[in-house]
Amino acid sequence: MPRLALVAMSACLALHAAPRHKTVPRGVPDRYRPVPFSQQTLTGLLGHRMQANVEGFLEHIDDKGVFAADLRNSAGLFLDAAANAYDYSHDHELKSVMDRLAQRLLAQSASQNASPYANDLLGLLSYYRVTHNPDALSAARDVGQLVLARSGSSDSDATQAVSFLEPMAYLYRQTHNVRILEFCKHVASLGNQNSLSALPGLVELYRITADRAYLATVLNRWQKTRDQELNIAGGIDSSDNDLCSTASWLQLNVDLLRVTGDARYAAEIEKTTYNQLLAAQDPATGKILQSVPLAGRKTPTTGPVAHAACESRAIAMIPALAWGRYGRGVAVVLYSAGRATVRVGHRDTVQLYSETAFPENGSIALHLEPSHPIRFSLFLRVPEWAKDFRVDVDGIHQVGRPGEFLNLSHEWAHAETVNISIDMPLTVLTAKQPSTNQVALQRGPQLLAIEQKLNPEIADLSKVTLSGDTAALKLSPVDKVPSDWFGNQVYEMPAYMDKSPIQVRLAPLSDATAYRVWIALTEQRSSEAIARPN
16 A cells, blocks of 8 residues: 555554554663653643644644745654644644644655655654654655665765764664664764754764763763853854754753753753743744844744744643653652653652742642652752742751752652742843943843833833842832733833933743843942853
8 A cells, every 4th residue: 555545544543553663772761751741731831832832833834835845854843843742732633734744744755866854754753653653664764774875984974964863863763773873873973063953863872872972072062052152041142043053952951851860951941941942932822933132023933934843843842841750759840830640660650730820930839649658759950040949848848959959758648739939039140241231130030021012101122221239129020911911920120211210111031022131230230140141
C-alpha cells in the first residue's frame, strides 16, 4: 500500500497503533525527568499562554504557507510544535492540523531527491513519539539514510550536516543503527559546534555515550552565552532579537537541567520563559510577534515565518519546565497553578495540585496525594531573585537558599499541603556599561516596562526618569486595571518628567505592546542596583 494511503488510514487510529519498539538505553540517566505532557495540566499564566499557542496560532497554520520554498526547512518545526502541543492538550482540531502537516511531510520525504532537511527529521520523530505511527518512523529512517549517503567522509560534508546532530542522535535511539551513531560522533569531533542549535545534539550524544567531553564542550559554550550574549530578558542579543536562538537557549537549559539537576539551569529557564519567550506572543490572540525590542513597539508576524515556528515550538515545550521526577523524589521547577501525576519509584504515584496566582504573587499551596503513605523528597526550587522563601508543612517551617533546591524529605500521608511563601522583591538592574545611567526594573521573575497605553499622558516614554537613589524605589500594584488592558498585573511608582514628579505605570514585558524597559536616572545610580547585561 502506498505510504500516503497508510498515513490517511492511520491518522484516526494513531493513538491506538502498536506500541513503539524499545529504544537504545541512555548511558547517562537523567537527574530531572519532566512529567509526561499527557499527565499534567497547567492553568494560570502558563496554561493560558499554551492554550493561546494552540487556539490562536497552531490551529490556524496555513499548510501551503508552511511548505513554501522559503519556509521548507521550517516545516518540521511546525510539526514538532503541533505534536508537543497535542501531546499536552489532546485538542481534536490541533490533531487535524498535526495529521495534515505529517501527511504532507511524509509525502515530500518519500519523493524527495534534493538534500534532506534536519527539521523534517525532527518533526517526523516527534509525530512518531506522539502517535506511534509506523510510517513516520519509516520516513525518518529514510531521511537518516539519505543523510548518511550524502554526508560523505570529508569534514566539509559533515560540517554542513551539523544541523542533523540532534535529530540523528534521536534517530539512533529509535533505530539502533550504529552508522548513525558514528555519524554523530564524527560531526561532534570537528569542533564546529558554535551554533546554539547544535548544542542539544551534543547533550543527547553525552546522554547516549556518557562521554563527558561532549558535556564539557556544551558547558563552556553555555557559560559564554550567559556571560556575553544574553540580554536581561533572557533572550539572545542580535540585531533582530532572533527568536530561534532564544528557543535554542531555552531548550539547551532544559537539557542541561535534565542531565545535571543543577538549579542554575532552572533559573535561566524561568528568566527566559517569563520574559523573552512570553513577550514574543500576543497574550490576547496567541499570534507570534516579529521581535521583542527593549524599547519600541511589538508587531505581529504576517503568515508563517521561520521564527514563528521556533517561538511556537518553545511555548509548546513549557510542560517540560514545570515539574518532574528529581532523582528518587519530586521537583517543582516553575511555580504554576495546575496539577500533575508523578511516578515515584516503579509503582507509586503522587498527585500534585498547585493553587497559586504566581507570578502575580508568591503564595503557593501545593497539595500532595500519594497513592499510599510513602517517604520521598520534595525538591522546591528557590529562585535566585527571592530574598525570602519560606515553607510550612505539617507544622515544620523551613527556609530556602536562593539559587538552590530546598529538599523536604518526609513521610507523605494522604492529602498533605505544603504552603510556600515567596517574596516578590523589586530588583533594580543596571546596564553593563558604567557610563549608561539607566536601570531596568524586575519584580519577582518578570521584567517590567513603562507601557504607553497605561500612560497616555506621556508622549515620549524616553523622557521619564527615576530617582537616582534606586534603593528607595517603591512599586505599588494598581487596584483598578484599565478595562481595555489585557492582563491583571499593572504597577505604579513615583517618577519624573522634565524634573516634575509624576506617577508612572508599568506592566510585565510579556504583556507590553508599546513600551520602554531601560529608564534613565535623574542622578548617579545607587550602589544598591544589581549589574546586569544590556
